[in-house]
Amino acid sequence: MNRSTNYGKFFRHPLTSLIQNSLLYPVQLYTIDKRLHFKLDREEQKMAHEDCIFCKIIDGDIPSAKVYEDDKVYAFLDISQVTKGHTLVIPKEHTKNIYETPPETAKELFSRIPVIANAIRDAYQPLGINLLNNNEPVAEQSVFHLHVHLIPRYGDGDGYTPNWITHTEDYTSDDLQAVAKAxxxxxxH
Structure with missing residues (x-):
């Protein structure tokens, strides 16, 4: 089933059909480097639990390919499947991002990550795995319910390309100590 919608000049992305069908909160779409991004007004970022697509998935109002569930955590396949087995792990308690997450909720969420990562490894034998968490629009968070991506890696050209620009030469040892102290x-505590 093709879940994406052609927005003409916009990149085809699996979430676009959810946006078009108003299952996601209002967004403005724009592209940079052929990737779909979501530009959200400050008000729109204050998504209430009842408007949250991930809360609707947990409640069974929106179907998902469930990988794991217990009383605190829910994990399901990302519909984009950047790589085979790409899984999202979310707390059942609605929390916008890592900044607003109570420590106990984070403890419950992150304690399940190795269990799910090992299950992905055992099922598909990836060469490695990336863990990714985006917080706020500038970091490309598009659903405002804390979630961790588990992205299995199968080698070059597998669909995921992290882009790191190092600034090693920009910082002296004293600069690093000052940053760490701040x-x-x-x-x-």
């Missing part, structure tokens, strides 16, 4: 001073 972060450490903000940790609340």
């Amino acid at each position: 972060i450490n001073e903000q940790i609340k």
